[in-house]
Amino acid sequence: MLKKIYLLTICLLVALSTLTGCSSASKPADTEKAKWPERKVEIIVPFGAGSGTDTTARALAAPLEKVLGVPVVVTNMEGGGGIIGMEYVNKQPADGYTFMIHSPTHLLLSIQKLSEVDLIKDFVPVTRLVQDSVLITASSNGRFKTWDEVVAWAEDHPGDVTIGAQAPKGVDAITVRMISAGAGIETKFIPFDGGAEVKSAMLGGHIDLSNDDPINALALVQSGELNALLVGNDKRLPGFPDTPCTVELGIDVTAGPWRGISARKDTPEEAIKGMEVAIAEAMKSAQWQDFAKKAMLDQRPGYANAEEFSKIWEEQYQFYSDAFEKFGL
Numbered sequence: 001m002l003k004k005i006y007l008l009t010i011c012l013l014v015a016l017s018t019l020t021g022c023s024s025a026s027k028p029a030d031t032e033k034a035k036w037p038e039r040k041v042e043i044i045v046p047f048g049a050g051s052g053t054d055t056t057a058r059a060l061a062a063p064l065e066k067v068l069g070v071p072v073v074v075t076n077m078e079g080g081g082g083i084i085g086m087e088y089v090n091k092q093p094a095d096g097y098t099f100m101i102h103s104p105t106h107l108l109l110s111i112q113k114l115s116e117v118d119l120i121k122d123f124v125p126v127t128r129l130v131q132d133s134v135l136i137t138a139s140s141n142g143r144f145k146t147w148d149e150v151v152a153w154a155e156d157h158p159g160d161v162t163i164g165a166q167a168p169k170g171v172d173a174i175t176v177r178m179i180s181a182g183a184g185i186e187t188k189f190i191p192f193d194g195g196a197e198v199k200s201a202m203l204g205g206h207i208d209l210s211n212d213d214p215i216n217a218l219a220l221v222q223s224g225e226l227n228a229l230l231v232g233n234d235k236r237l238p239g240f241p242d243t244p245c246t247v248e249l250g251i252d253v254t255a256g257p258w259r260g261i262s263a264r265k266d267t268p269e270e271a272i273k274g275m276e277v278a279i280a281e282a283m284k285s286a287q288w289q290d291f292a293k294k295a296m297l298d299q300r301p302g303y304a305n306a307e308e309f310s311k312i313w314e315e316q317y318q319f320y321s322d323a324f325e326k327f328g329l
Contacts, residue, residue, distance in 0.1 A: 096274075132259075182250075234246075239299055
């Protein structure tokens with residue numbers, strides 16, 4: 001009798017051991033989840049607080065934090081025209097916890113070789129967030145009411161039309177030069193330190209035209225103080241339906257300021273892909289959509305995944321390189 005009980009006990013223990021072993025083997029597959037992110041993620045803004053790049057990063061941070069489930073910290077690190085922030089990110093561990101939000105300015109830094117750190121060589125694109133446009137405006141008290149009037153006058157008076165923008169080798173300055181060249185006219189470029197100074201000079205009658213962002217010009221256009229003459233795009237913007245676009249006038253220039261996220265080139269693929277997917281989800285949120293609408297960053301398609309953003313880098317690097325050569329910059 002005791003022998004039978006002993007054998008029955010052994011069989012029961014073996015059966016339980018087998019079941020437990022199967023359960024343990026399957027447990028990792030059932031509960032397995034990505035290791036990234038395990039702690040806070042930081043986004044470095046290489047420009048000052050209140051800049052377009054800064055406001056975009058902060059608008060993204062809140063919905064992105066909800067998707068990732070960890071804090072998303074936005075840190076400004078301005079200086080050197082975007083160089084200091086980029087160099088800082090490049091010095092951080094490539095562990096997927098430090099990212100940079102940037103604009104085409106950093107492509108120009110690479111072209112000019114102004115830093116030992118090179119966006120193309122040392123970073124990888126993650127996501128393009130928004131695509132803004134170049135809007136050329138004129139004072140309503142000035143001599144030009146339409147872009148056609150600008151072209152007609154410039155054809156008869158080469159170099160007489162003045163146009164202002166920030167930084168002689170910046171994105172806006174290069175774009176307005178390319179638009180003038182595409183229109184077959186010669187304009188005189190006047191550089192300024194900031195957008196407010198450009199607008200003030202134009203409203204004061206010191207220059208004819210200004211390069212503007214749609215959101216910064218909207219109120220003055222609506223009040224009648226400014227005339228919106230031309231937008232650099234392949235279609236008219238919904239917010240400026242009466243303003244012609246470059247492509248419809250035969251000017252093949254649609255480049256404009258964009259903002260996107262990148263990371264150090266050695267960052268683990270798990271973190272790159274995870275951030276890419278999380279950003280796409282965050283951009284669907286009502287919070288982000290509301291920001292984009294208010295900032296007029298919903299006027300043209302902006303989102304691009306890592307693969308698409310990489311192609312944009314290549315295309316625009318070539319575009320701006322050609323512009324530098326063309327204008328002897």
